[in-house]
Amino acid sequence: MSTGSVSGNGDSEFRRRLSIEVGGWQREGLISAEQAGEILRRYEPSTSGRPPGDPGYGAGDPTAPPVGAAERTTLVSRAVSIIGVMGALLVGLGIIIYVAANWDAIPVWARVTMLVGLTAAINAAGWTLLAKLEYPRIGVALLVVGALAYGAAIHLVAQIYHVPVNHPNLTTAWFLGVLPIGYVARSRVMVGLSLALLVLSMGFRTQWWLEYYGEETILFLAPLTLALSAAVVALGRLQLRFTWTRPLAGYCYYPGLGIGFVAFCVMTLASIWINAERLTWEVVTPEYWITAGIAIAAAAAATAGSWWFSRDRQDAGLVSDTVTVATIAVTGAVMWLWFVWPEPALWWLFNLVAFGGIAAVAFLNRSTQLLGGVAVLFVALVATRFVSLVDLDSEATPILLSATALAVASCLFAGSVAMRVVPAIEQYNRFVAAAGLTLAASSLHVMGYGTFWRWDTPPVWSWMPAEYWAVVAVGWLLAAAGVGLAWWKRGRSGYGDAVWEAGAVAAMAALTLAMWLGLMYAVSMWPVFNLALLAGIGTLLWYGYRRRESPVAYFAGSILAGSLIIRSFAAFGFLAQNELLLWLGPVGLGIGALIFLTGRIRVRWTGTATAELRVSSRAWDLAGLSAAIASVYAMSYSDPWDPATGGIEGAALAFLGEYWFLAGTVWGAAAAVLVLMWVVDRKWSSPVRTAPGQLNWETSAAVAMGLLALVSWLGLLLVWTWTWLPLNVALLGAVLALVAAGYRWNRGDLINLAVIAFGIALFTRYFEFGFGLLGQSLAFIVAGAIMLCMGFGLEFLRRRMLRSVRIVEEPA
């Protein structure tokens, strides 16, 4: 189910409308047939917003006209949404802090009147902007402020009368007040907010569902949460049956599924069941049963409603929706029965139901997004199994667990290969493959930590329980069977031979063997796994380009980014926050350079690769530049550089191998891509000629990032207090350079990035400065108000653009 809208769809929708409009103009004699053709060609998909023949993405000649108004309008509208919501949140937060702080001087009646009046006024203003003046985004932003103000009002009235903060009715009233506004205003943001409030209020209500909390009473919450999840899911699916609520349905049922899944995950852990024998029904209150009854009745009524309102037409989703809701509800009911005769030894039954349920939901709902989510959840569930499977007190535990994870990963991956020869499930193999590869990458990531390989006493085999070896053995047997099946039936599916896949499974097996050997002879093997992870990512990238499968390339890129980010924060967590930021800065610059250059080299493939690949290239170089600017910005404050103000004191990371390994990898990869780019431009006839000077622009940007990284490393190693000065100069220079590059290459997005970077730097400096002078809350309110004004101005601009090109509005 697609609830968001992809900009590509917006473009094609725009072209569709344009062709209708242009046809009309031609019939009315406003324009000639040639002119009509000219106008339509201007917005051809391949050269959207550019004249025909221009390859685009900054590769074009500088005399080309600016990017299409349609594209720019989309950019501005997104900026309005972001700035509007941020402004709204700031004002809301400011109001809450301000009023909470300076409250007692005002008489009670005045306080209540103020709260009620303010909430009503904000809501009325939001509605007027949204419905009457047709400023949808800024209107919704104000409604969000209104919802926060309503929550603040409830909590402040409670404060006046000294009602404890955790009183369950407070958040429930908040939720009940916000939910209908979400539907009346048809705002996804507001429906999402109210679902978040529902979860919050459920959390607060638990104290009324149970007489007291204990390790074992938590079990009672799981079936009730499942009942509530069934109700939310059923109500969400019901909304699909009405045009009015259809866009909002996903914001209801996906959170519903999430709530149910979390509740269920708790039940699948063996450790939770240890306390099951002490369970007593006395702790369950009447409100618990009333809530459960209402939830089940709502789920049943909503499901019946779905059937009733679809009675006149074909609705393929009805059966699967009903099965989904029934599965959740029945699972809850089974749990209740279970509590009557708690039997901790049978905890694994819940695991069977969990995995079976996931498989059922996945195959009944033929929604690719849901399937992707399910694959991720499956990995999460498998991962929690490992935690409960091996409860070892050993320094090598993460490595030992990674071995099981690798076995399961290769089993999943080989399974996905085998799925290709079974037509019925063939289309799902990508998700299983992604799950397997993610798990494999996580295991390699974990095994690549140097700290896990430094132990005082080497691990002993006999520590491992039988379950451990069972998982390892079953995993590898299934993997071998899967590869064997794929090999046997090779050529039957459209995927060619299974050489790549068999090679990948063999590599995983070899790595597991390497790990065992390392453990056996107490050799620190962590660099091997880091190199293996990098090699794996490289292979995936290569596979993606060879087979023209851009999703594979994205997947590899996300794994690299995720691994690097987690690594950076986990490995250097011992540093103070200030110091960590400074040390991560040059690495962040390297990541930025790598992403930027990858984006630029993708532009060279413009003529040959899929449209999808081409469209996203610009997003890549923009993301790279943003990462680099963010890194410089993070290092540009003066305090962290100065030991006198609690900043860096010595070269803390100077001799840590992992840090330089990480930095070397990132910068080495960036340098390799840069060299590759030079080679491509000099030797290889790229399908698209790069414009003169383009390579210089890219190279100077990358070299500038490298120089900045060098400067910051020097500053860190020599503890040079003034390093922030050149970094700030560089930040300003980067903003100016981006504006210049934007004009030179006709790229509005570069200019936007420059403006946003400048704005954020200015804003946060303002906070730093302003917090000292004003009260915190006032600074929030002023900043939020400024952002709302900016949002209003941008919205005005956007509407002026809209008037020149008609675009179909999407709901906020």
Added chain:
Amino acid sequence: MSRTASILFFVVVAAQMVGLVAFAGVREVAVTTGREITLQTAPVDPRSLFQGDYAILDYEIAALPEGLRDLPAGSEIFVELYECGDVWCAVWHDPVGPPSSDVFIRGVVNQRGRLDFGIGTYFVPEGTGHIIEHAEDVKVVVSLDEQGQAVIKDVLVDGAPFAPYGN
């Protein structure tokens, strides 16, 4: 947006307002019409993210007598009160039902084996929590309704009503 949507929107907003005023009204009535008694406390001082500073008030009458210490958390108890000097003290803790006497307060056994009366939180202006924390003696004036439900009316810090701004 249609006219109906507009009407619906303002009905919802009006319902929010009515709810807020009703909430304040119910508490106000409870404060003004209940029976006023004073209780002895010993405060502690943490912080709430939602509502600025507050003091947690632990009451002398929250202690359970010897025979009732084994009651499970969540049990309901009615405490009969009598006036002992300038505060009210517990006469009898009754786990069965409201006592016949007319001054009693309803409490629930908490995890720490003490009674919770729903009057454990007192909100103060930001940065003034220490006044209560460092006070020698803190008493709380509460308003009791006929079901034994208590609402905080005032806090007496060293004998005088709590006034952080000196008014």
